[in-house]
Structure formats: C-alpha cells, structure tokens
Amino acid sequence: NAGVMQNPRHLVRRRGQEARLRCSPMKGHSHVYWYRQLPEEGLKFMVYLQKENIIDESGMPKERFSAEFPKEGPSILRIQQVVRGDSAAYFCASSPGQSGNTEAFFGQGTRLTVV
Amino acid sequence: KQEVTQIPAALSVPEGENLVLNCSFTDSAIYNLQWFRQDPGKGLTSLLLIQSSQREQTSGRLNASLDKSSGRSTLYIAASQPGDSATYLCAVPDSSNTGKLIFGQGTTLQVKP
Numbered sequence: 759n760a761g762v763m764q765n766p767r768h769l770v771r772r773r774g775q776e777a778r779l780r781c782s783p784m785k786g787h788s789h790v791y792w793y794r795q796l797p798e799e800g801l802k803f804m805v806y807l808q809k810e811n812i813i814d815e816s817g818m819p820k821e822r823f824s825a826e827f828p829k830e831g832p833s834i835l836r837i838q839q840v841v842r843g844d845s846a847a848y849f850c851a852s853s854p855g856q857s858g859n860t861e862a863f864f865g866q867g868t869r870l871t872v873v
Numbered sequence: 874k875q876e877v878t879q880i881p882a883a884l885s886v887p888e889g890e891n892l893v894l895n896c897s898f899t900d901s902a903i904y905n906l907q908w909f910r911q912d913p914g915k916g917l918t919s920l921l922l923i924q925s926s927q928r929e930q931t932s933g934r935l936n937a938s939l940d941k942s943s944g945r946s947t948l949y950i951a952a953s954q955p956g957d958s959a960t961y962l963c964a965v966p967d968s969s970n971t972g973k974l975i976f977g978q979g980t981t982l983q984v985k986p
Contacts, residue, residue, distance in 0.1 A: 789972060791973055791974075800977060800979060801917075801962070801974075803967075803973045803974065803975070806971055814969065814973065817973075849916065851974075855972070861919065862907075862972065862974060863919065864917040865916055
C-alpha cells in the first residue's frame with residue numbers, strides 16, 4: 759500500500775509563473791489536507807478537501823491560491839502568479855475519515871522555490 | 874483557539890543520553906496527540922499517536938505520555954543515538970473535528986557522537 763505521494767518533490771518557478779502541486783492520497787483515503795511550512799516556521803493548515811468538495815479553506819490565502827480534489831486523479835494545489843514569499847515546503851496528508859480521531863499520513867512534500 | 878507550544882526549540886546532547894521533549898496545548902478537549910519526526914528536507918514520519926483515553930504509548934526507545942488535564946505531552950527518547958537527530962513535531966486535531974492538525978514549532982534535536 760503506497761503512502762501519500764506528492765510530486766514534484768522540488769519545483770522552481772520564476773516570479774509570476776504558476777505552480778501546480780499534486781497529491782495522491784493513500785489507497786482508500788478520501789480526505790486530503792494541505793499544509794505549508796515556511797522557512798524556520800511550523801506547519802500551518804491550508805485547506806481540507808474531500809472528493810469534489812472543499813470542506814475547509816480557512817488557512818488558504820484568498821488570492822492566487824486554489825485547490826481541488828477531482829473525482830478521478832490527484833488533489834491539486836495551484837498557486838498563480840507566484841511571489842518569493844510563496845517559497846516553502848507544501849505537505850499533503852490523507853486520512854480515511856473526517857473525524858479528529860483518525861490518524862493522518864503525510865507525503866514527502868513539495869519544496870517550491872520562487873526565483 | 875488551540876495553540877501548541879514545544880520546548881525547547883533546540884537541543885544538543887551527547888550520544889547515549891536519555892532526553893525529554895515537551896509539548897503543551899491550550900485546549901484540553903483533544904481526541905489524540907501525535908508526535909512526528911522530520912529530517913532536514915524530508916517529509917513527516919509519524920512516531921506515536923496517543924488517544925485521549927490513553928496516558929502513554931511506547932515504540933522502541935520512544936515513549937510518549939499525555940496529560941490532557943494539564944495540557945501536556947512529553948516524548949521520552951532513551952539512549953539517544955546520532956540517528957535520532959531530527960526535528961520532532963507534536964500536533965493535535967483542532968476543535969472543528971475535521972481532522973486538521975495544529976502543529977507546534979518543533980524541537981530540533983542534535984545527538985553528537
């Protein structure tokens with residue numbers, strides 16, 4: 759049973775370009791969470807999705823950031839018109855259920871560098 | 874609003890020492906608490922998950938305790954090894970019960986040979 763798969767592992771974008779980060783949850787998991795880890799900071803929640811639905815996007819910046827989890831395929835975190843401050847590690851976690859009592863499993867992350 | 878704090882921020886010990894990492898949280902109404910390990914440039918590896926009904930969990934040289942009433946958890950590492958060098962993060966689910974986690978800032982551990 760493969761773990762949570764994120765790709766790419768490293769992504770370099772010039773200012774103003776778009777970044778697309780992908781996350782395939784563990785088999786059987788239909789709940790996906792995205793977190794961001796800025797340099798020298800802890801992980802911060804961004805968005806929680808179930809298949810075809812955004813459940814909680816309270817941690818996601820209102821502009822330039824969007825997320826989706828289509829019926830088929832991976833979850834995508836999209837950052838438009840990237841700026842240097844978007845440089846960070848972006849982690850995806852999946853779980854089999856919504857409850858706060860379920861264990862989350864994390865991917866290896868995508869490290870975005872904006873130059 | 875749940876807040877998670879980890880002390881110390883950094884720790885350096887000689888190989889073989891037993892050590893304790895601390896985690897505190899402001900809202901004691903949690904379902905569980907999870908300890909993770911993060912190696913530089915890598916993802917998060919789950920070490921231990923303690924349910925709210927449990928007081929401790931053990932895995933090898935690691936022992937995690939949970940005291941909900943005082944809002945504290947400790948991660949005890951016995952006979953530390955250089956391979957234990959990493960950042961240790963604790964996290965609790967937030968009160969929305971949607972499974973999203975609130976993380977501490979982490980403790981960066983260095984075990985010197």
